[in-house]
Amino acid sequence: MTQPLLLSADALALGYRDLTVVKDVTFELARGDVLAVVGHNGSGKSTLIRTLLGGLPPLAGALNWPLARPETVAYLGQRTDFDDRFPIRVRDLAAMGAWRGLGFLHKIDGECQARIESALDRTGTAEIADMPLYKLSAGQLQRALFARTMVQDAPLILLDEPFTAIDQTTEAALLTLIDSWAAEGRAVIMVLHDLSAVLQHCNSALLLGQGRALFGNPQETLTPHNLIGHAYLSRSQATWIKTMYRGQEAGHV
Amino acid sequence: MFEWFEYAFMVRALVATSVMSFAIAPVGAFLVLRRLSLAGEAMAHAIVPGIVIAFVLSGLSVVSMVIGGLTAGIAVAALTSLLARMTIIREDASLASLYLIALALGIFVLSAAGSAVPLKSFLFGSILGIDNETLVLIGVTATITLVSFAIILRPLITNTIDPLFHESQTKYPGLATQWFMFLVVLNLLGAFKALGTLMAVGLMILPATAARYWASTITSYLLTTFGFALLSCWIGLIVSFHLPDVPSGPAIVLVAAVFFLISLIFAPQGFHPAAWLNPACRWQQSDGDTNVNSETGEKIHEKTF
Numbered sequence: 001m002t003q004p005l006l007l008s009a010d011a012l013a014l015g016y017r018d019l020t021v022v023k024d025v026t027f028e029l030a031r032g033d034v035l036a037v038v039g040h041n042g043s044g045k046s047t048l049i050r051t052l053l054g055g056l057p058p059l060a061g062a063l064n065w066p067l068a069r070p071e072t073v074a075y076l077g078q079r080t081d082f083d084d085r086f087p088i089r090v091r092d093l094a095a096m097g098a099w100r101g102l103g104f105l106h107k108i109d110g111e112c113q114a115r116i117e118s119a120l121d122r123t124g125t126a127e128i129a130d131m132p133l134y135k136l137s138a139g140q141l142q143r144a145l146f147a148r149t150m151v152q153d154a155p156l157i158l159l160d161e162p163f164t165a166i167d168q169t170t171e172a173a174l175l176t177l178i179d180s181w182a183a184e185g186r187a188v189i190m191v192l193h194d195l196s197a198v199l200q201h202c203n204s205a206l207l208l209g210q211g212r213a214l215f216g217n218p219q220e221t222l223t224p225h226n227l228i229g230h231a232y233l234s235r236s237q238a239t240w241i242k243t244m245y246r247g248q249e250a251g252h253v
Numbered sequence: 254m255f256e257w258f259e260y261a262f263m264v265r266a267l268v269a270t271s272v273m274s275f276a277i278a279p280v281g282a283f284l285v286l287r288r289l290s291l292a293g294e295a296m297a298h299a300i301v302p303g304i305v306i307a308f309v310l311s312g313l314s315v316v317s318m319v320i321g322g323l324t325a326g327i328a329v330a331a332l333t334s335l336l337a338r339m340t341i342i343r344e345d346a347s348l349a350s351l352y353l354i355a356l357a358l359g360i361f362v363l364s365a366a367g368s369a370v371p372l373k374s375f376l377f378g379s380i381l382g383i384d385n386e387t388l389v390l391i392g393v394t395a396t397i398t399l400v401s402f403a404i405i406l407r408p409l410i411t412n413t414i415d416p417l418f419h420e421s422q423t424k425y426p427g428l429a430t431q432w433f434m435f436l437v438v439l440n441l442l443g444a445f446k447a448l449g450t451l452m453a454v455g456l457m458i459l460p461a462t463a464a465r466y467w468a469s470t471i472t473s474y475l476l477t478t479f480g481f482a483l484l485s486c487w488i489g490l491i492v493s494f495h496l497p498d499v500p501s502g503p504a505i506v507l508v509a510a511v512f513f514l515i516s517l518i519f520a521p522q523g524f525h526p527a528a529w530l531n532p533a534c535r536w537q538q539s540d541g542d543t544n545v546n547s548e549t550g551e552k553i554h555e556k557t558f
Binding site for chain 2: 053055072073075076078081082083086087088089092093094099100132134148158242
């Protein structure tokens with residue numbers, strides 16, 4: 001890792017006043033890193049995201065920003081509260097990414113306009129830029145939201161389950177984008193619910209569960225043993241997966 | 254045909270409702286967009302005890318009516334969000350409980366005090382009630398509303414589309430939305446004299462729902478809502494002028510209802526007979542993966558004919 005460190009978490013305890021969700025969260029994130037956060041429901045994935053966004057102070061431990069806390073942290077949440085019938089166009093949704101830099105009287109300037117156009121191009125939404133949201137498919141909407149994330153132009157990007165209800169083609173296109181962000185020196189933190197090929201695009205993993213956290217590279221961190229220990233998999237699921245896997249191997253031999 | 258133009262009270266009413274439309278249209282539009290149409294109705298009832306108590310204490314003074322109404326409206330709104338957060342009852346049921354208490358209290362006090370104002374004009378409005386003070390109130394309300402919208406429009410749009418994203422980008426995510434609820438109460442008070450408490454919310458919601466069937470950008474939506482509100486007021490006032498027993502409120506709201514029906518039938522995002530025959534073309538309740546066609550990945554609630 002030659003890239004400078006963007007963020008390091010030192011023995012963080014996360015949660016709310018009366019409730020510690022997870023303790024001893026320690027990890028490091030350099031520019032260009034893609035970190036996968038994996039864990040069962042209630043393991044503290046969303047709590048971690050809220051803490052990183054600054055909405056929730058850690059209960060203990062320290063969150064260090066060696067390069068100073070970025071002014072903007074790009075964030076793409078789950079779409080549970082998203083209103084996909086709101087009467088605006090894809091272009092306007094993307095422009096929303098620039099909102100924080102604009103006061104109420106400012107217009108979007110040329111540089112910002114160029115950033116929006118480039119984001120629409122790179123996410124493949126340039127052709128549908130003038131379509132209203134309600135006409136989009138789930139995949140098109142997620143591309144548009146990735147465009148908004150790019151317009152935010154942030155050194156740190158947080159994605160909360162970005163591939164839920166997304167088809168394989170779109171997932172592949174979005175993963176290519178994430179790779180390109182990392183190549184640009186941005187750091188990405190992705191909350192993932194399912195273990196999948198997405199992990200091949202991550203160079204580190206944080207496993208949360210049972211109030212504990214484990215950090216390392218994905219291959220060594222997300223082993224069946226650890227996944228059971230952090231309650232991501234039950235013992236019977238793990239055994240079932242192992243037998244399935246052995247069965248396949250035997251079939252091939 | 255144009256004899257109404259010679260009556261000063263009609264000209265007054267036209268000017269008052271035109272100015273009112275400027276402010277009430279964006280407020281109604283965002284009530285609809287934020288899925289708060291029924292909360293708007295509830296707030297219209299919630300301000301009643303404040304207005305009534307002010308009326309009993311100091312007669313038909315606009316200033317005391319505004320203070321009373323704002324106090325009652327803000328108290329109900331604040332208590333609602335407190336109950337929703339601190340108890341098991343959710344926001345809608347908390348609001349319903351509180352506005353029902355407020356409405357009953359208001360009518361109880363009005364009757365017990367032996368009011369000089371007939372209940373009918375209290376509930377349904379009267380164009381004769383628009384005095385100079387009311388004109389000033391409407392002007393001030395419209396000014397505050399339009400200036401506020403210039404400031405909170407971007408955060409309000411962002412919060413409405415994607416509240417999670419909005420919270421991540423600002424330190425005070427509740428500021429714009431709480432100010433918006435204040436504008437709702439203020440506009441209900443501004444429209445109270447001309448339309449009455451029950452009908453004011455009608456002019457807020459119906460032009461906004463009618464326009465929703467036509468518009469696919471926020472700018473065209475706000476402009477169409479304003480157009481419908483303005484036309485409803487003008488036509489409604491003239492109808493009420495020719496039928497002296499009909500109060501202005503219901504006349505205006507019924508005209509808005511005609512616009513709603515026309516939009517429902519003819520607008521691109523309105524009702525389409527084919528939706529009855531083909532369930533795949535219907536707008537669906539839930540969002541997310543339930544309405545995604547598994548083979549093509551297309552959303553099946555999209556209307557394509």
